[in-house]
Amino acid sequence: MAPEPLVSIGFIAKRTGNAVSLIRYYANEGLIPFVRTSGGNRAFPRSVIRRVSFILIAQNMGYSLAQIKSLLSTLPDSRTPTQDDWTKLSTVFNQHIDAKIAALTSLKTSLEGCIGCGCLSLERCRLYNNDDKVAARGSGAQLLDDNVQSQFLISNKK
Known part of the structure; x- marks a missing residue:
């Protein structure tokens, strides 16, 4: 299976309708996977869009970020779920x-x-x-x- 294509933080922010700072925060909290490019920028698997949507839905339902992180830990980081x-x-x-x-x-x-x-x-x-x-x-x-x-x-x- 070919590795999932990586996209920029700006792409994730635009597709999810959120600020880049929120995507960065989720990444820093370990809620969404990312890699660093050779230039030091964050690059995200495209499947992160679904994870961000899940995080937002779960937060709206009253889940804490720790609870959401626990739920998301069941998904693989190394491939598209x-x-x-x-x-x-x-x-x-x-x-x-x-x-x-x-x-x-x-x-x-x-x-x-x-x-x-x-x-x-x-x-x-x-x-x-x-x-x-x-x-x-x-x-x-x-x-x-x-x-x-x-x-x-x-x-x-x-």
């Missing part, structure tokens, strides 16, 4: 989406009662957070945050 490669990634991504849907459904259901922050239902919170022990872990809905994070970690290990 195949349909099978993207299918495997989408399977993992779909598991994450399902976990997010479950967490959002749980939040929607619990908004009428307690959302794990200790402020809405003192009677119910005694079951989950007796004497407000969770407060030592920081502000915000710590129990809810734990549920969302654990769902991501569980689905990421599959």
